[in-house]
Amino acid sequence: LGPLLLLLLLLLAPPGREADEAPGDWPGARRLREQLRTAEALSRRYWARFSCVVWPQDCEDEDAEAAAPPRDWSLPPWARRSLDILTTWYCHFHDCCKDGRDCRISNNFTGLESDLRVRLHGQHLVSELVLRVVRDYLEMPKADKALALSFHGGSGTGKNFVAQLLAENLYRDGLKSDCVQMFVTVFHFPNPKYVDMYKEWLLSLIRETQQSCNQTLFIFDEAEKLHPGLLELLGPHLERKASEGHRAETQRAIFLFLSNLGGNVITEVVLGLLKDGWSREEITMEHLGPRLQAEIMKSTDSGFGRSHVVKEIDFFIPFLPLEYHHVRLCARDAFLSQDLLYTEEDLDELANMMTYGPEQGHLFSSQGCKSVSQRTAL
Ligand SMILES: *[C@@H]1O[C@H](CO)[C@@H](O)[C@H](O)[C@H]1NC(C)=O
Numbered sequence: 278l279g280p281l282l283l284l285l286l287l288l289l290a291p292p293g294r295e296a297d298e299a300p301g302d303w304p305g306a307r308r309l310r311e312q313l314r315t316a317e318a319l320s321r322r323y324w325a326r327f328s329c330v331v332w333p334q335d336c337e338d339e340d341a342e343a344a345a346p347p348r349d350w351s352l353p354p355w356a357r358r359s360l361d362i363l364t365t366w367y368c369h370f371h372d373c374c375k376d377g378r379d380c381r382i383s384n385n386f387t388g389l390e391s392d393l394r395v396r397l398h399g400q401h402l403v404s405e406l407v408l409r410v411v412r413d414y415l416e417m418p419k420a421d422k423a424l425a426l427s428f429h430g431g432s433g434t435g436k437n438f439v440a441q442l443l444a445e446n447l448y449r450d451g452l453k454s455d456c457v458q459m460f461v462t463v464f465h466f467p468n469p470k471y472v473d474m475y476k477e478w479l480l481s482l483i484r485e486t487q488q489s490c491n492q493t494l495f496i497f498d499e500a501e502k503l504h505p506g507l508l509e510l511l512g513p514h515l516e517r518k519a520s521e522g523h524r525a526e527t528q529r530a531i532f533l534f535l536s537n538l539g540g541n542v543i544t545e546v547v548l549g550l551l552k553d554g555w556s557r558e559e560i561t562m563e564h565l566g567p568r569l570q571a572e573i574m575k576s577t578d579s580g581f582g583r584s585h586v587v588k589e590i591d592f593f594i595p596f597l598p599l600e601y602h603h604v605r606l607c608a609r610d611a612f613l614s615q616d617l618l619y620t621e622e623d624l625d626e627l628a629n630m631m632t633y634g635p636e637q638g639h640l641f642s643s644q645g646c647k648s649v650s651q652r653t654a655l
């Protein structure tokens with residue numbers, strides 16, 4: 278691998294001034310030799326660094342310490358960048374774990390907090406609640422139960438986005454992690470005729486994921502459309518478990534159920550409070566929680582409300598309907614993430630493409646921020 282790394286270094290080296298000179302030119306050849314020598318010395322250090330990150334146990338202590346945040350060492354930036362790429366590539370196939378920790382699990386609460394504050398718009402209740410309950414659950418010394426959260430709200434209010442932020446901050450590979458499984462009802466379980474097959478598949482997938490990973494995340498999108506048979510199967514996974522020894526206690530599982538159930542009640546309550554002169558940010562869980570939960574429990578048009586699953590939900594989390602200025606923020610983020618230039622008028626134009634309801638006031642975007650990012654191309 279040594280020569281390979283050397284080659285890699287040379288390939289990735291930014292072209293120096295030498296490139297302008299004809300081959301065989303003496304000063305040019307000398308410089309090339311010097312460059313090769315430097316590259317060789319670099320590649321030795323490079324290799325030491327790489328193996329430290331990947332096999333920390335073979336690493337001397339001082340090296341290991343330096344390897345932890347490999348930022349301040351003396352390799353030039355381009356070499357550091359290629360090391361990062363190589364390490365990421367290697368760790369993609371192997372688990373680069375330190376001190377027995379499962380490095381697929383990152384649990385970056387600082388990142389989660391900042392993402393929920395900066396990248397999610399108009400959801401102060403969600404930001405606060407999700408961060409708190411997820412962090413409390415994962416930091417508990419013992420867990421005798423999975424954490425079950427139910428996200429409610431109209432389309433485009435950020436339910437999927439928050440699920441994605443959780444996956445990205447809790448797992449190195451985000452939604453692609455072996456520890457994370459996401460199901461979309463109409464996609465994974467489209468036909469009620471095959472519910473027995475789905476059950477078997479879902480059960481074995483949950484089991485396998487939990488066996489290979491001590492901290493798992495299961496996301497059910499369009500939970501209101503889940504077949505009663507599947508809901509029934511999930512119930513026992515959410516229940517409090519009688520102590521099953523050490524393994525059960527170190528196991529953590531988070532189940533997220535995303536649905537638009539209760540969206541109308543949320544809109545109704547929020548609209549009422551705004552009319553009474555409250556500001557959006559003054560709205561608390563006391564205003565929304567009980568109404569929302571009651572609404573879900575009594576909803577009969579979906580199996581979800583009547584299922585065993587609903588009784589095991591730890592928190593019902595309301596996503597508020599989004600207003601014009603939130604849609605503008607989504608539009609701004611979409612432009613920024615695609616490196617596109619934009620003007621204030623562009624943001625207004627995008628925000629104006631959405632329809633606003635309900636009848637009284639036209640305050641809320643009917644589709645939230647849905648497909649705003651696709652519209653930046655127009
Ligand atoms: C999972 O937890 C068990 C029990 O504590 C532990 O022995 C095992 O090493 C953990 N597995 C991983 C991948 O962290």
Ligand SMILES: *[C@@H]1O[C@H](CO)[C@@H](O)[C@H](O)[C@H]1NC(C)=O
Nearest residue numbers: 383385386387388389391446
């Ligand atoms: C956590 O996330 C933040 C923001 O994304 C990032 O700057 C930081 O490096 C992450 N920390 C770790 C330990 O990965």
